Each structure stands twice: as structure tokens, then as C-alpha cells.
Amino acid sequence: MSLLIADRLTVLRGDRVLLRDFDLCLAAGELLHLRGANGVGKTSLLETLAGLRRAGGGAVRQTPDDAPPHWLGHRNGLNLQLSAIENLRFWCGINGAPASAIDAALARMKLPPRARLRSCRLLSAGQKRRTALARLLLQRRSVWLLDEPLDGLDIDGLGLFAELVEEHLQGGGAVLMTSHQMLPAPLVAREWLL
Amino acid sequence: MSAFVALFARELKLAARAKTEWLMPPLFFVIVVTLFGFGVRPNDPQLAAFAPAILWVGALLAALLSLERLYRSDQEDGTLEQLLVSDTSLTFAVFVKSLAHWLLSGLPLVLLAAPLASMLGLPSAQFAPLVLGLALGTPCLSFIGGFVAALTVGLPRGGALLPVLVLPLIVPVVIFGAGAVRAAGQGLDAGAPLYFLAAILMFTLTVLPWLAAAALRNAFE
Numbered sequence: 001m002s003l004l005i006a007d008r009l010t011v012l013r014g015d016r017v018l019l020r021d022f023d024l025c026l027a028a029g030e031l032l033h034l035r036g037a038n039g040v041g042k043t044s045l046l047e048t049l050a051g052l053r054r055a056g057g058g059a060v061r062q063t064p065d066d067a068p069p070h071w072l073g074h075r076n077g078l079n080l081q082l083s084a085i086e087n088l089r090f091w092c093g094i095n096g097a098p099a100s101a102i103d104a105a106l107a108r109m110k111l112p113p114r115a116r117l118r119s120c121r122l123l124s125a126g127q128k129r130r131t132a133l134a135r136l137l138l139q140r141r142s143v144w145l146l147d148e149p150l151d152g153l154d155i156d157g158l159g160l161f162a163e164l165v166e167e168h169l170q171g172g173g174a175v176l177m178t179s180h181q182m183l184p185a186p187l188v189a190r191e192w193l194l
Numbered sequence: 195m196s197a198f199v200a201l202f203a204r205e206l207k208l209a210a211r212a213k214t215e216w217l218m219p220p221l222f223f224v225i226v227v228t229l230f231g232f233g234v235r236p237n238d239p240q241l242a243a244f245a246p247a248i249l250w251v252g253a254l255l256a257a258l259l260s261l262e263r264l265y266r267s268d269q270e271d272g273t274l275e276q277l278l279v280s281d282t283s284l285t286f287a288v289f290v291k292s293l294a295h296w297l298l299s300g301l302p303l304v305l306l307a308a309p310l311a312s313m314l315g316l317p318s319a320q321f322a323p324l325v326l327g328l329a330l331g332t333p334c335l336s337f338i339g340g341f342v343a344a345l346t347v348g349l350p351r352g353g354a355l356l357p358v359l360v361l362p363l364i365v366p367v368v369i370f371g372a373g374a375v376r377a378a379g380q381g382l383d384a385g386a387p388l389y390f391l392a393a394i395l396m397f398t399l400t401v402l403p404w405l406a407a408a409a410l411r412n413a414f415e
Contacts, residue, residue: 047275
């Protein structure tokens with residue numbers, strides 16, 4: 001079953017056409033690793049698929065209809081004045097997810113209990129990334145669109161990331177991600193060169 | 195409902211962390227109005243005549259101070275893009291944020307208006323239309339300003355552009371707001387201008403959140 005279909009999609013950045021007639025089909029249980037040189041349009045493609053950027057033509061379809069994907073871009077979506085827990089509680093409220101899962105999600109990402117209460121300004125880049133990844137666990141969404149999710153993660157973090165993705169794929173989800181690094185073992189991805 | 199609580203609680207929490215955000219507008223208001231008192235001849239009766247305009251312009255300029263940051267940090271840290279893919283509509287989020295802005299920077303100005311008016315020598319009969327008018331007019335500024343803040347959020351020096359774009363849009367509010375106070379001063383009924391203010395407020399409440407949400411979406415292009 002395909003969860004995300006791009007049909008003859010035109011990806012724009014301003015007036016510039018980055019991709020034309022782009023077709024893509026993301027099946028349940030599939031991990032797609034998007035590769036390509038800087039500036040080729042990986043981020044813009046992901047933003048278009050997430051519905052953040054208007055497509056110049058073609059269509060993006062999600063099954064079930066209109067289910068929003070999880071999106072993690074270069075920016076973590078964490079307010080720097082608020083702590084990790086406060087940020088996640090906000091997103092739980094916005095998305096109508098139970099806030100009781102926050103502690104478990106942060107523990108899963110191995111964020112130390114004291115760091116969870118510190119304002120995000122004081123966290124390291126890797127700790128912020130871990131908090132942002134913890135958000136993916138709070139609410140089940142079948143499609144994950146991740147733009148350079150490995151940025152800032154240490155070896156331990158890479159292992160955790162592999163675990164999360166593996167679990168999500170086994171649960172019938174799909175992941176489309178970009179990364180210039182090799183994916184951490186044991187992840188096996190279909191590679192797509194733009 | 196949970197989205198409303200989450201958005202509102204977040205704005206309050208952020209305001210509690212950054213006290214200058216909500217302390218600056220009332221302080222600015224007090225200082226500007228006081229300066230007018232120092233600038234004219236002592237006991238000049240003209241001051242009371244100009245008090246409605248001074249108070250209205252002072253309050254609107256003060257409320258303008260904190261508008262620029264309404265969406266700036268949300269755009270920089272990625273909160274905005276997460277809101278776009280969330281289950282809450284962006285229009286609703288914009289509405290709640292503008293409402294919170296009014297509560298934090300508009301309402302204190304409304305409460306300060308009467309003491310400052312008595313300082314300028316405004317007759318006490320005109321206090322009620324002044325305070326009522328400001329209570330209707332400052333939320334207009336929060337919503338109109340929120341729309342313009344959304345328009346300028348992607349621009350590198352949007353902060354300087356914001357007042358230039360907002361102030362012309364706020365002209366009708368000043369006309370009817372100060373007009374209500376003047377009408378009461380001449381012994382006329384202040385009802386008509388206040389109803390006009392209420393009409394403008396209803397318009398801004400219903401239309402501008404949609405426009406602001408569209409502008410924020412556009413900031414991505």
C-alpha cells in the first residue's frame with residue numbers, strides 16, 4: 001500500500017523550477033533515502049511533499065486522505081525560551097495528543113532528566129535534535145518526512161534514530177529522509193539520487 | 195480546546211520569561227503622555243483639549259512596540275512550519291496569538307488610560323468613552339498589527355517596515371476613538387463612534403486571522 005504519492009510534481013523555489021514532473025511512490029514499511037548535491041532541491045521537495053511549499057504543478061496524495069505527515073526540518077520547532085518538556089507539551093496540546101507520553105518519549109531519546117527541565121537555549125545541538133525526534137513519538141503519523149535528521153546526533157543518538165525508524169517501519173509507517181551521511185546500521189534504505 | 199489552552203499558555207509562559215516584552219508598552223505609554231505634560235506651558239487648558247488625541251496615539255504606538263516579535267521567533271525556530279503540518283488550523287493559531295498579544299500589551303494600556311487622562315486634566319465625564327473606546331480599539335491594533343507582522347515576517351528588516359504599514363491602517367480607529375471622547379466633551383452622545391469602533395473590531399476579528407494565516411503560508415515561498 002502506498003502512503004504518499006507524488007504525481008508529476010513540479011517543485012519551485014521562488015520562481016526557479018528545481019524539479020519537473022517528479023513522480024514518487026512511498027509504500028508502507030519503506031525507507032527512502034534521498035541523496036543529491038547541495039542545491040539540487042532535496043529540502044524544497046520535502047517541504048512541497050509536507051504541504052509547506054506550494055507545488056508549481058502536479059499533486060501530492062496521502063493515504064488516508066489528508067493525514068498530515070510528521071515533518072522535521074533543519075529547524076527543530078523548539079522555542080529556545082521553553083524547556084524540552086514545555087515545548088513537547090505545547091505540541092501535544094496543538095495536535096490533541098496525550099501529554100502523558102512526553103516523559104517516556106524523552107527517556108527513550110535518552111535526554112537526561114535535568115536537561116529536560118532546562119530551557120532549550122542551554123541544550124546542545126544534539127540534545128535539541130533528540131527532543132525534536134521525541135516529538136515524532138508523541139503522535140502516530142504514518143509518513144515521516146525528515147530533512148537531515150542525523151545532524152548533530154552522536155553515535156549513541158544515531159543508534160537510537162535507527163531504532164525509532166526501524167520500529168516505525170515495522171508498524172506499517174514510511175520514512176522519506178535526506179542525509180549526506182551513511183545511514184546508521186541496521187537501516188536499509190532504497191536510495192534515490194536527485 | 196486543548197489547542198487553545200496550549201497556545202495561550204505558551205504565550206503567557208513566554209511573556210513571564212521575557213518581562214521586557216509586556217512591561218515596555220505600559221512604560222512607554224506613561225513616558226510619552228508625561229512628556230506632553232512637560233512640553234506645554236504649566237496649567238495650559240489646551241492640554242485637556244488635546245488629551246484624547248495624545249492618549250489614543252500614545253496607546254497605539256505603545257501597543258505597536260511588541261508586535262514585531264509576534265511571529266519572528268516562531269519563524270526562526272521552526273514553530274511556524276510545525277504549526278502548518280499540525281492538526282490545528284493556522285488561522286486559529288493566529289487568532290489566539292493576536293488575542294494573547296492584546297491581553298499582554300493592549301489591556302494594560304486600557305487600564306492605564308484613566309489615571310493618565312486625569313493627569314492631563316481631562317474632565318472625568320470623558321473617562322468612560324475613552325476607556326471603552328480603547329478597550330474596543332486596542333484589540334483592532336493587535337489584529338491589524340498581527341496581520342502586518344505576518345506579512346513582514348520573512349523580510350530581513352521587517353521591524354522598521356511594520357509601523358509604516360500598520361499606522362495608516364489604524365487611522366479609522368483613531369478617528370472614531372478620539373471622536374468618542376470629544377463627543378462626550380461637547381455633551382453629545384458618544385454611542386455612535388463607539389459603535390463604529392465595535393464594527394471595525396468585529397471586522398478585524400473575523401477577516402484578518404484568515405489573511406494573516408495566508409500571509410504566513412506565503413512567507414515560505
